Amino acid sequence: MNIFDCIVIGAGPAGMSASLTLGRARRKIAIFDDGTNRNRVTQESHGFITRDGITPHEFKEIGISELRRYPSISFYKTTIIDIEKSENSKLFTVETSDKQKFHAEKILLATGVQEEFSVPNIKEYYGKSLFSCPYCDGWELRDQPLVVIANSEEHALHMAKLVFNWSNDLIVLTNGAKLSLVGANELIQRNIKVLTESIKSLQGENGVLKGIELASGEIIPRTGGFVVPSFYRPNKFAERLKCEFGENGEVVTDGNGRTTQKGVYIGGEMEKGGPSSLMFAVADGSKAAFSINTDITVERF
Structure with missing residues (x-):
């Protein structure tokens, strides 16, 4: 045995x-x-x-x-x-x-x-230009135009506040989730744009993010960011x-x-x-x- x-x-x-x-x-x-x-x-x-x-x-x-x-x-x-x-x-x-x-x-x-993700084709970029931990990968993305993707107000606020330390060129996407006025204003006061529209797809090449297409067809240019799976x-x-x-x-x-x-x-x-x-x-x-x-x-x- x-x-x-x-x-x-x-x-x-x-x-x-x-x-x-x-x-x-x-x-x-x-x-x-x-x-x-x-x-x-x-x-x-x-x-x-x-x-x-x-x-x-x-x-x-x-x-x-x-x-x-x-x-x-x-x-x-x-x-x-x-x-x-x-x-x-x-x-x-x-x-x-x-x-x-x-x-x-x-x-x-x-x-x-x-991990489980709610965003289509995100695994093509995860670990290359989209990450889940700012302490692990924030330094490499510093001062770049970044996105935070989070499906709840709690996660969106927490991650945005963290990532803001590495780059203040920041947009928060909630992929359809709503934020309270208090929560949204907390970010807007820091010039962090908040969009609650659903995400249609991510765009880029070889895992390098270039933009995010929303359900309306609008494309948000971003080179990287953080997601809360x-x-x-x-x-x-x-x-x-x-x-x-x-x-x-x-x-x-x-x-x-x-x-x-x-x-x-x-x-x-x-x-x-x-x-x-x-x-x-x-x-x-x-x-x-x-x-x-x-x-x-x-x-x-």
Whole structure:
């Protein structure tokens, strides 16, 4: 049987960070990844000291190569399709898409989140000239004519105020959503134009935005900007393992990666069900690993 101390699902920054810590603690680890990490469409990753500007692919390859130095860490490039734990067993069982089964005392869920968009053809530009995080990509778009695309007043105001720090040549598009007079005036006073008309399509070449066509046919020239997508977990593993959820959809934890289910831990974007930075995800993975190793130590000593 393929029995491990911990199975880590997801080789993003949280999963790799946790695996590194656990591998250095001499734990037998299996880390699974299917290459669907959310930032794979991004050209560069920013804000991670010593790695500013690195491509997500290179960041991941460096991480995996570091993990391979530790003989107790095994890496599997495949998709986990199911997790279960029988009442009579202390082990979790995971099944892969190629019908292999692996077993472990602990499970770390670190598969992140994925985006959903309401704007046609936006994926052609996402990660190249349209982004979701000003802290990650605002510097590269500074002082350009930018757009903020957000489908609610709360998101529109929050994102516009943030992006205004990098460029005051700014237009807000709500794609059909209405803003209150108070909210709209708050932006207009800063010379930020607000348009609530629906978006017909985005225009440009090779992922570089040139303009946005509205339903009326009007074209708004823009060279880049920020969009507020909705986010979702790409699997139901936390539900399958009967983890408790909070009122905002977050997985309830003790603050250090432990869920309400014994032996189940979570880290990175998957915990909150929303976006995070590389730095925060790495820290989450490290905290979860400390909890996992502590629990294994106490249980076996």
